[in-house]
Amino acid sequence: MASGAKRTARSEMRQVAALPWRVEEGERRILMITSRQTGRWVIPKGGRMAGKTDAQAAVQEALEEAGVKGAVEDAPIGVFRYAKTLKDGGQRKCVVSVYPLQVLIQLGAWPEDHQRQRRWMTPQAAAAAVNEPDLAALILEFAATLPTDEQPA
Template identity: 35%
Template sequence: MLFVGSRRNGRWGIPKGHGEDGEASSAAALREDSEEAGVAGIVDKTVFDTFSYRKDASPHQYHVAVHLLQVSRIAEKFPEKHVRKTRWFPVEAALREAAQPGLRMLLSRVENLHL
């Protein structure tokens, strides 16, 4: 499981962001993976799962649609390389390190897939 560190506090999570006008969530996921973590590959067009979270003390609730990505390339240079840390975790460790409770619940589903 590839995690990226939050730019605000360094806590571990998955690449996420906002879709652009008319952009499918799978295309947004592929773009965010490339920008935040430098990875590319084959993205599953079907939403694997969703979760919600709040940023620190923000009153806003953010909703995330998660797509699985089969990584085929890892770039040496990518847009957020110098503002984010990246790290591969075994799924069991990712369950402990994930910043959001909803993400931890989602990862327990991934663990059961035995990918």
Template identity: 50%
Template sequence: MTETGAKQEGRKSGGKRRQVAALPWRGEGENLRFLLVSSRETRRWVIPKGWPMKDKTDFAAAAQEAYEEAGLDGVIAETPVGDYEYLKRLKSGAAKLVKVDVYPLRVTGEHATWPEKGQRTLEWMAPVEAALAVQEPDLRDLIARFAEIELPEEERPSPHVAPTPVRVAFQRLRRRVTALWGRYRP
């Protein structure tokens, strides 16, 4: 599979940064479940995602992220089921809009250990629970469409606003001050 320079670079697509993600699922009908992972910084529920990898197709990179973040093996679709956008907080504190292409991953196995074990919380959720747990409205709708469920408008809480770079910096500072305060208290 030949990829364009923008896809191989993985940084920008139409002026936006771009990531790839796996949507891990197992079971059918009433037993259908999705695996969500917590993000490392904000601890909100997300799906395994990351930047495209130079020597991998986008769907293979999404499968690799599912292994690294959640220890999953499975059969991944070669075509994305959809996409969503979110604000990514960069190390500099700046926020950039990122488009995420989502590839369904039918989970066939789970490893006992994986690279990011202990850094994230994992949870298998029913479709409605998973859709309502994620912050991004487009990801919520994508999960609902994939599971072929309808989410009534009244059951769709408005998404929480992602923290601003200033708020993230303040939270880090508060944690550091709290940690230092605990060290020096008698």
């Protein structure tokens, strides 16, 4: 590329996300949060973090954005893509690796509690609430593979 020439295409920004889940009264639930800017239902996500594995970064995002702690899987269950709206009005394509997080602690106050709502939803309601078809499919596929208490040991 010539000096001073503008790049016309950027590579996808890599992000990580937690998929917070629990079993409630024998039924599986997914914790959804609202985005700060648009109020859309999303899962906790953000950029990769220096000094942390991607799974650890997903745990950090879940704590900051949703106020939950728990046990995270080391491997992602898949990825989804979306277009992040930038402050200048432009968009950046993002690819997000999703890490299941079994919620063990739900805090009453957390860093972004005044900026977001959170709600436990059935997997079907969570999938219907998101705008990204790939994320909806991941939620439904993950919920279908969760172990149930009724399975023999």
